[in-house]
Amino acid sequence: DAMVIQNPRYQVTQFGKPVTLSCSQTLNHNVMYWYQQKSSQAPKLLFHYYDKDFNNEADTPDNFQSRRPNTSFCFLDIRSPGLGDAAMYLCATSRDPGLKNIQYFGAGTRLSVL
C-alpha cells in the first residue's frame, strides 16, 4: 500500500548528541512536512519542502534542520538535542500545498533525550 513511513518508531538519544529521523513516502507527493508534537498538544509545523524548495517556520529553532535528497525521502536533523526536544515527530505529505492540501501522516517517531 502507498504510505508514509517513519523510522525509527522510537529513538533515544543523549543530551547534545546529534540525531536524524527519517521519513519516506510512496505517494509521489510533492510536499513533505515535519511536525513536532509534545504531550497533550496539537502538532506544530517545523518546516516543509515543496519539491526542493525548503520553507522554514519563523519560530523553528536553528537546532532543527532538514534534508530532502529526492522525492521519496526527507530527513529531520536535530544538531544538539536538549531535554525540551523530547517529543513525537510526525512526517506528512501532500500532493501540493494549494487549495486541496490533503495531508497524510506517518506513524511518527517518539524521541527521548537522556
Place this chain on the structure above:
Amino acid sequence: GIQVEQSPPDLILQEGANSTLRCNFSDSVNNLQWFHQNPWGQLINLFYIPSGTKQNGRLSATTVATERYSLLYISSSQTTDSGVYFCAAVPQGAQKLVFGQGTRLTINP
C-alpha cells in the same frame, strides 16, 4: 491568524453511545480535515471536508463554511474509537494546516 477551537476538550462515554465533536474556525478556509490520533500516536485521516456532509461507516462530518464550523459525529461508539480527534484548517490564501487543540475521547467498555 486563524483560530481553530474544538469542543469539548474531553469526552468520556460508554460503548454504544453517540457523540458530536465540534470545530469552530475564525476565518474562511479552503480546506478542513478531521483526524483521529490513536493511542500509538499516528494521525489517521478521517475526512477532508471544506464544506458539505460526508459519511464513512459510523462516522460522519458536516462543515457549514458560511458559519465557520464543522461537526464530527460518531455513532455506536466502540472502545477502538478512543483517542484524540483533531480538526485542522487551511485558511484562504495560506498553505499551512492550523490544528485545533483536539478532543480527547474515551470510550469505556
